[in-house]
Amino acid sequence: MGFWSFLIIFCFISFYVYWYSSTKALKFNANIKNGSKLPSLPSYYGTYSFFWLILPIFLILVTWFFFKPFFLDILLIKKIPSDFLTTFEGNPDMLVDTIKATNPEKFFPGTNPVIIESAKYFQNLKIISDSYVYIGTLLLGLIFSTFSLRKISVAFRARQAVEKTNVNLLILCSTIAIITTIGIIFSLIFEALRFFEKVPIFDFLLGITWSPQTAIREDQVASEGLFGAIPIFTGTLLITLIAMAVAIPIGLLSAIYLSEYAKPKIRATIKPILEILAGVPTVVYGFFAAITVGPFLKEIALFFGFSIASESALAAGGVMGIMIIPFISSLSDDVMSAVPQSMRDGSYAVGATKSETIKQVVLPAALPGVVAAILLAVSRAIGETMIVVMAAGISANLTMNPFESVTTVTVQIVTLLVGDQEFDSAKTLAAFALGITLFFLTLFLNLIALKIVRKYREKYE
Amino acid sequence: MEKTKIESKKISVFYGDKKALSGISLDIPEKRVTSLIGPSGCGKSTFLRCLNRMNDTIDICRIEGKILVDGEDIYDRKLDPVLLRARIGMVFQKPNPFPKSIFDNVAYGPKIHGLTNSKDELSELVESSLKKAGLFNEVKDRLNEPGTSLSGGQQQRLCIARAIAVSPEVILMDEPCSALDPIATAVIEELIDEISKNFTIVIVTHSMQQAARVSNQTAFFHMGNLIEVGKTDEVFSMPKEKKTQDYITGKIG
Numbered sequence: 017m018g019f020w021s022f023l024i025i026f027c028f029i030s031f032y033v034y035w036y037s038s039t040k041a042l043k044f045n046a047n048i049k050n051g052s053k054l055p056s057l058p059s060y061y062g063t064y065s066f067f068w069l070i071l072p073i074f075l076i077l078v079t080w081f082f083f084k085p086f087f088l089d090i091l092l093i094k095k096i097p098s099d100f101l102t103t104f105e106g107n108p109d110m111l112v113d114t115i116k117a118t119n120p121e122k123f124f125p126g127t128n129p130v131i132i133e134s135a136k137y138f139q140n141l142k143i144i145s146d147s148y149v150y151i152g153t154l155l156l157g158l159i160f161s162t163f164s165l166r167k168i169s170v171a172f173r174a175r176q177a178v179e180k181t182n183v184n185l186l187i188l189c190s191t192i193a194i195i196t197t198i199g200i201i202f203s204l205i206f207e208a209l210r211f212f213e214k215v216p217i218f219d220f221l222l223g224i225t226w227s228p229q230t231a232i233r234e235d236q237v238a239s240e241g242l243f244g245a246i247p248i249f250t251g252t253l254l255i256t257l258i259a260m261a262v263a264i265p266i267g268l269l270s271a272i273y274l275s276e277y278a279k280p281k282i283r284a285t286i287k288p289i290l291e292i293l294a295g296v297p298t299v300v301y302g303f304f305a306a307i308t309v310g311p312f313l314k315e316i317a318l319f320f321g322f323s324i325a326s327e328s329a330l331a332a333g334g335v336m337g338i339m340i341i342p343f344i345s346s347l348s349d350d351v352m353s354a355v356p357q358s359m360r361d362g363s364y365a366v367g368a369t370k371s372e373t374i375k376q377v378v379l380p381a382a383l384p385g386v387v388a389a390i391l392l393a394v395s396r397a398i399g400e401t402m403i404v405v406m407a408a409g410i411s412a413n414l415t416m417n418p419f420e421s422v423t424t425v426t427v428q429i430v431t432l433l434v435g436d437q438e439f440d441s442a443k444t445l446a447a448f449a450l451g452i453t454l455f456f457l458t459l460f461l462n463l464i465a466l467k468i469v470r471k472y473r474e475k476y477e
Numbered sequence: 478m479e480k481t482k483i484e485s486k487k488i489s490v491f492y493g494d495k496k497a498l499s500g501i502s503l504d505i506p507e508k509r510v511t512s513l514i515g516p517s518g519c520g521k522s523t524f525l526r527c528l529n530r531m532n533d534t535i536d537i538c539r540i541e542g543k544i545l546v547d548g549e550d551i552y553d554r555k556l557d558p559v560l561l562r563a564r565i566g567m568v569f570q571k572p573n574p575f576p577k578s579i580f581d582n583v584a585y586g587p588k589i590h591g592l593t594n595s596k597d598e599l600s601e602l603v604e605s606s607l608k609k610a611g612l613f614n615e616v617k618d619r620l621n622e623p624g625t626s627l628s629g630g631q632q633q634r635l636c637i638a639r640a641i642a643v644s645p646e647v648i649l650m651d652e653p654c655s656a657l658d659p660i661a662t663a664v665i666e667e668l669i670d671e672i673s674k675n676f677t678i679v680i681v682t683h684s685m686q687q688a689a690r691v692s693n694q695t696a697f698f699h700m701g702n703l704i705e706v707g708k709t710d711e712v713f714s715m716p717k718e719k720k721t722q723d724y725i726t727g728k729i730g
Contacts, residue, residue, distance in 0.1 A: 279536070356573070358569060358571060359573060359575060359576075360534070361531065361534070361567075361569060361573065362569065362574075362639070363575070363585070364531065364534060364562060365531065365562055365566060365567035365568075365569075365640065366563065366566060366585060366586035366589070366639060366640065367559055367560065367561075367562040367563025367564075367586065367589065367590060368559070368585075368589050369559050372589055376589075377575055380576065381575075381576045
């Protein structure tokens with residue numbers, strides 16, 4: 017039985033189980049002449065039986081797909097004649113991989129017939145084991161749901177049981193998100209630790225030269241790589257600062273205009289147009305920065321009699337700022353519109369002007385939301401790669417001069433990981449070290465911002 | 478003879494095409510309490526909001542007629558509504574303290590208008606305003622706590638203190654007790670009686686008992702019209718109009 021036929025049968029069975037269980041509950045109620053009826057609606061008994069069908073099936077299937085590879089490997093090794101296993105050159109793992117990679121229909125001439133036989137067996141095993149599991153789970157689910165039918169009685173409150181299961185399902189879903197995050201952090205940490213075995217951690221954190229070129233082969237003549245991360249973190253900082261200097265004032269002021277001054281019609285027109293900015297692919301911003309803004313800045317500089325590189329932090333940061341305007345303007349507009357009109361009325365009633373009201377009542381009340389919007393924009397700016405690659409270059413200069421070419425952490429991670437690399441070279445592993453440092457940096461920023469918001473939060477209720 | 482503080486002459490208000498008030502002419506005496514009563518939607522709140530031009534903040538609202546405060550037309554083009562509102566304060570139906578500390582709530586108006594020259598003067602003004610609103614003893618130890626942490630009745634008195642702090646000439650109250658329990662209402666009513674020595678008060682209320690208790694003059698509104706106005710005890714004991722009689726005896730409304 018393949019996956020699709022399993023799915024179709026499963027759907028039919030689910031409908032049947034639900035229908036059967038709720039009908040049984042209905043009949044139960046109908047048969048009662050005097051005395052109490054079932055404490056919950058028939059549909060809850062149906063849902064309850066359905067849960068007993070789907071949850072065992074789901075759990076078994078998830079477990080199966082996790083353990084399937086190991087299980088099949090064990091069966092496969094048992095099948096291979098032991099004398100062949102011992103005579104095969106190389107370790108048993110390689111033999112298993114070879115067999116898995118062999119197509120029993122199309123193989124290289126001269127392939128060992130034992131391998132072909134085993135490959136046939138393996139392909140067969142994959143299909144058959146799946147069918148067994150599908151049939152088995154369906155049967156098991158049916159058994160469980162049949163048992164659940166016996167619970168249809170006055171003493172059993174199905175509504176509460178369904179409610180409880182719902183809560184548990186919700187908890188399960190939120191746990192998955194958390195577990196994934198933890199998994200990402202751990203994978204970063206382990207790779208980063210391998211990097212710090214090769215390069216001391218303080219050389220990485222405090223070094224001021226970044227030139228990750230190392231020898232690809234043992235005999236190659238190449239410079240010993242230098243992994244001082246300060247230039248790329250200052251580069252990230254510089255570009256983020258420039259982007260924020262563009263995005264915060266423009267975004268916030270347009271949010272104020274939209275929520276406080278614009279007539280509903282104008283707001284309904286302008287807001288979507290602003291939001292289009294967020295929908296433009298970053299590559300497009302990248303070449304806009306590289307081809308239009310960069311040279312334009314260069315022209316202006318030439319006019320004033322000094323020369324700047326056509327790849328500059330200013331061009332990249334400025335265009336990035338434009339890109340993140342909608343994040344700030346749209347979210348801030350939403351939170352400011354949510355400030356109740358009665359707050360504004362209270363302010364007008366003591367003789368405040370509109371701008372005084374906005375400055376002293378609306379903005380403070382909306383502050384947590386505005387800070388959240390800015391934070392989101394900052395993390396967008398820190399994580400942005402494409403614009404920087406195209407408009408600010410990849411050379412790691414330690415500078416705070418916005419007219420020079422700089423690079424950022426994400427750009428370096430990309431350049432370290434593309435191309436032919438040994439996976440355990442310091443150069444490749446440096447990407448993970450950069451990643452984990454960036455992660456802690458943004459975490460730190462978020463914590464500070466959270467503190468600020470807590471301190472200055474003004475609740476209106 | 479009582480001096481007239483506010484004189485409205487044939488005020489009509491339109492929301493879009495809908496006429497909310499038609500030709501209201503009403504004189505409001507100085508340092509007295511005038512209550513506006515009438516069934517929901519009769520226009521009494523709309524009239525109140527005309528008196529300090531709060532209706533300006535509603536786009537579709539249009540006003541005809543004249544309102545004179547101390548003989549000066551407040552709908553004159555040269556007059557700045559912001560300055561007018563500093564002279565005519567307002568307290569709203571639902572307590573709406575700012576999401577700031579108790580102190581900052583009261584200090585808000587004086588700070589904006591630059592009424593005080595030093596920090597000491599400001600805290601004196603805040604203290605005296607809170608005292609006038611009968612709230613100071615309850616909050617003197619926690620002036621830095623948020624105004625929203627107070628109970629509903631306390632919040633409403635805080636809003637009254639906020640209005641008093643800019644020393645207005647008139648205080649408009651839009652059903653100030655409708656969100657409060659009877660005890661908090663009694664406190665506010667006493668307070669209204671107390672501050673009416675210094676301020677002209679116009680109060681919109683749903684409760685006829687409240688109007689009878691606190692006000693000197695009562696105006697009865699119905700369907701956007703001013704039906705009857707007179708001394709409170711006269712309006713309640715021997716109304717001239719049939720509609721007023723019906724309303725105060727509970728036949729309409």
